[in-house]
Amino acid sequence: MSDTTASLGRKIGTAGDLQSVVRTMKAVAASSIGQYERAVHALDDYYRTVQLGLVACLREMNPPAAPAQTKRSPTGAIAAVVFGSDQGLVGQFNDLMADFVVKTLAELPGQKTVWPVGERIRARLGETELVLGDGFVLPGSIGAITPLVGQILIEVEALREKEANAPVYVFYNSPHAGEIYTPTFQRLLPLDAVWQRESTAMAWPTKNLPEVMNAGEATLLAFVREYLFVSLFRACAESLASENASRLAAMQRAEKNIEELLEDLNRSFHRLRQSGIDEELFDVISGFEALTGG
Structure with a gap:
């Protein structure tokens, strides 16, 4: 059935309403x-401070008090915290992350358990062969990230009580220059000999070497807790920034498509309206000629 001016008018109105929603x-x-990018930048200096604190503690402790690397059986547990999204309209944000998690964990021996953060990524990971653990609700603001990180650390501690050397990874999309985001991961635990060697290799920013007073081991453990907290907080903030960047790109594409649709609809509307006016003029002229005998 061909469109009428009334039906085209309704379509134009609906497209205009959708355009307003997309712009919002x-x-x-x-x-x-x-706000999420500012949070990440604000963490940079603090993260650097925590790293320097770890360097100071590790250099003074001989042998270091951080757990040394131990051999893990191929059947040992591996945990992975995976940040995704709760909402849609984010393009391939969750699909790319799920594929990246599956590919990365497939190269590691052992029983993997994934803790998804976000309903969309949980649903996507549920389609794979990975074992899903308890999921977490994705925060909707900067202030809600801290309670989430606390919940994740509780789960990590519970796992480490069962298997002290179980590796824990965090997967997230990180903003990347030249691209909207890039899937990445970080191994949080264990803080083994390799981690200690890399940490102590960091150059001290001044010529005045630090000294840890009194309880060096307690200080080290405090810095380790802050290191884990900041790492998870940063991963969450970067993931949320990437999610919104992906949504912004999707909305920009949608807005462009709507503008093209509106242009086509308006063109069809004006053409159909002009055709109706031409028909009415033709009928008037034909009637006039019939009355005048012309």
Whole structure:
């Protein structure tokens, strides 16, 4: 059935309403990107401070008090915290992350358990052969990240009580120059000999070498807790920034498609309206000629 001017008018109105929604979502996504990126930048100096504190503690302890690497059987447990999204309209954000997690964990021996953060990534990982552990609700603001990190650390501690040397990884999408985001991962635990060697290799920023007073081991453990907290907080903030960047890109594509659709609809509407006017003029002229005998 061919469109009428009334039906085209309704389609134009619906497309206009959808365009308003898309523009609002664009504005929200752009604003969210800013707050999460600022949070990541704000963490940089603190993360650096924690790293330097670890360097100071490890260099003074002989042997270091951090857990040394031990051999793990191929059937040992491996845990992975995976940040995704709770909401849609993010393009391939969750699909790329799920594929990256599956590919990366497939190269590691042992029984893997995945803790998804976000309903969308949980559903996507549920389609794989990975074992899903308890999921977490993705925070909707900067202030909600801290309680989430606390919950994750509780789960990590429970796992480490069962298997002290169980590796723990965190997977997240990180903003990347030249791209919207890039899937990446970090091994959080164990803090083995390799980790200690890499940490102590960091150059001290001044010529005045530090000294850890009194309880060096307690200080080291405090820095380790802060290291884990900051690492997870940063991963979550970068994932949320990447999610909103992906949503912004999706909304920009949607807005462009809507603009093209509106252009086509308006063109069809004006053409159909002009055709109706031409028909009415033709009928008037034909009637006039019939009355005048012309």
